[in-house]
Amino acid sequence: MDFHLSEDDLMIKETAREFAEKRLIPNALHYDEEDGAPRELFDEIAKLGYMGMMLPEQYGGLGLSVVSFCGALEEFCAASAGVGITLSVQNSLCNEIIHKFGSDFLKDKYLAKMAIGMIGSYCVTEPNAGTDVAAIATQAADKGDHYLINGTKTFVTNGGFAGIFIVFAATDTSVGNKGISCFAVDAATPGISVGAKEKKCGMRASDTREISFIDVKVPKENLIGELGAGFKMALTILNSGRIGVSFQAIGIARAALEESIKYSKVRKQFKQPIANFQAIQFKLAEMATMIDAGKLLAYRAATLKDEGKPFMREASMAKLFCSQMANKVVNEAVQIHGGYGYMKEYPVERYFRDARVTELYEGTTEAQKITIARDLLKD
């Protein structure tokens, strides 16, 4: 397997890096403190093509590979992981589910708009349905010419400015996970109420909300995929999402390493830069090695997906390793910075908080292990 990025992949990554350096890095601390980035930022991100990277050109996308997308995502997340999540959710989850499973009607209706800035929210999680997706209590009742959705979704990324909600709801409560279906719901539909911003530990630049659906009327043609296929689709799409989360983690870890290298060269203790001390050198060496190992796992999963081959186990392995790796790396980055690493004026403090959630969302660390083990043990 060739792990060299092609000339085009590198060009996309460098273009994203330029954007991140000019627009995100100078504002990342501000977004974190303000609990969100301005809507205009996402308009510019969309205008420059980052919201439809993997969609085919016929839908206004750029038709780029998963590998290309992941390079750009890494750059965004190294600068502001909270902003990066929007890129991740839009490209890996929302665009992907409509493109892969939606009818031509839905593709025509939504994808071109999403490629130029209609932001999507992926609504699976509920107060009592996290890893146990089948426990979804939101219901979609068949009313003849439409469905009526009732329920509450929680921890919804982009919830405050989404133009479209991808909602998983039970259409038949008697058959467990085979009774879950998926809907494209216009954000302007009456009955949707958007809760206050969640106060989070990290990823605070990302807008996270609770969304309530009370008698929300959804046209029949807005059903994504087949009736009752929601659970299966959710898992399929989450597999792709896990490649994205791997690159979020890689981006955060890389930024933490870069800051640590910079800091250890200028911070003097005992009359010399702390980079002269083997204790620091060993940390840097291990951090860099773990990041590279994570990249190899994550690019393997991305490449398999690009080649149209199965990648479920590999995506879970990448997500499992990269999210744990990022947490170890940011922990060491804080250690290298000492007391300053605990202060908000140094970005490693933010990386330390941002990294934590990569072990929680799109399948916890434990859920990845289950996925990997089941695949190993299957007949």
Added chain:
Amino acid sequence: MNIVVLIKQVPEIELVKVDQAANDVVLPSGPGVVNPLDEYAVEEALRLKEKLGGKVTVITVGTQKGESALRDCLALGVDEAILITDPILEKSDPQATARVLAGGLKKIGQFDLILSGKQAIDDDSAQVPAAVAGYLDLPQVMFVKKVENAEAAKMTVWRTTEEGYDIVEVTLPAVLSVVKEINEPRLPSLKGKMMAKKAPLTKWTAADLGVDSSTVGTNSYTKAIKVSPPPPRQKGEFITGETPQEIADKLYNKLKENQLL
């Protein structure tokens, strides 16, 4: 409105190193970037085109490396890029470069406006746009921070001065150099980058422009003999004393001594 932007490809400033031992400036080997001040000129050209229609062309004199700077401009939405490249043009001084660019502009023939950054961040000469205007016998306004009321035959511009600014009406075609207050340059879109990579580029040699080789390149009227870093700053002096009165007296005498008072 057809606009030509004069750009220069310059080294990435943060990668320029100083060799203290040799007292020399070491330039990076990479392809370089568009002179940051020229980016404001490109942005202003694109905004005028978006408002008034027409076409934006960028032109540069340089080595083959100049191609990447031109492609960066194409990625932003520039319509056409011209690279004037010829070994005999290497080491041209600003006046020689301006003569070559004027030759290029004559070859382009039809344009309403020529824009450029106020200076390049490598040699900081700030001569080229004014000299181009001179060689083409066109009106020029330098250090422009605002363009308004742009029409086919004239426009009003704000020229930065030491005290503030002049409001100048200028007939077109004209040459303007711009300062960074004029706008906030856009960033390239992914699609723009992808298209720019494959876009055709026009290349001209000195012969294509009928340039007189006896006044360009190493035959330029001026020559940079040596490029060296500025001397390191001397350490400041702390004035100490027992009482504020004593410190003030010492400071006063010091300033007097150095004829600063």
